[in-house]
Amino acid sequence: MSESTCVFCKIIAGEIPALKVFEDDSTLAFVDIGPLAEGHLLVIPKEHYEVLQEMSPEAVAAVTRHLPRLGRAVMDAVSAEGYNVLQNNGRVSGQEVPHVHFHIIPRIASDGLGYRWNASKYEDGRDKEIQQRLIRALQA
Numbered sequence: 001m002s003e004s005t006c007v008f009c010k011i012i013a014g015e016i017p018a019l020k021v022f023e024d025d026s027t028l029a030f031v032d033i034g035p036l037a038e039g040h041l042l043v044i045p046k047e048h049y050e051v052l053q054e055m056s057p058e059a060v061a062a063v064t065r066h067l068p069r070l071g072r073a074v075m076d077a078v079s080a081e082g083y084n085v086l087q088n089n090g091r092v093s094g095q096e097v098p099h100v101h102f103h104i105i106p107r108i109a110s111d112g113l114g115y116r117w118n119a120s121k122y123e124d125g126r127d128k129e130i131q132q133r134l135i136r137a138l139q140a
């Protein structure tokens with residue numbers, strides 16, 4: 001998907017409406033149209049990047065620096081006890097809109113939200129093998 005067909009780029013350009021709550025030169029935060037809970041916010045870079053790894057550290061920092069304040073505002077606004085920051089990359093991860101976005105999802109103890117967090121265990125030595133692969137990948 002290119003910038004011209006991207007729904008979030010259209011929101012940034014003012015071509016389709018959104019309930020904006022914050023913006024600066026690099027960042028826009030607006031209410032998610034399909035909330036997992038009331039107050040569910042999306043925080044996006046104003047430049048079009050499909051996935052996080054396309055962004056420079058500086059561009060990521062310019063967006064994520066706002067997360068603590070926005071998280072606090074979400075908690076205050078809907079009396080949440082906590083929140084999840086969720087950021088999906090690629091269709092397999094659940095990403096439906098291919099423009100980088102951070103979800104801020106307010107949580108209360110009784111909300112019934114959750115994950116299938118099927119934690120497994122490494123076979124003997126496999127964890128160290130994976131560690132080495134990760135270190136090599138970081139050197140590439």
Ligand code: AMP
Pocket residue numbers: 007018031032033034035042087088094095096097098
């Ligand atoms: P993801 O599955 O991580 O790509 O999440 C995409 C999110 O964008 C979903 O939570 C949608 O509800 C939300 N969304 C899609 N279109 C709009 C829109 N026009 N305004 C606000 N939120 C939207």
Ligand code: ZN
Pocket residue numbers: 002003006007008009010047048049098099
């Ligand atoms: Zn876009």
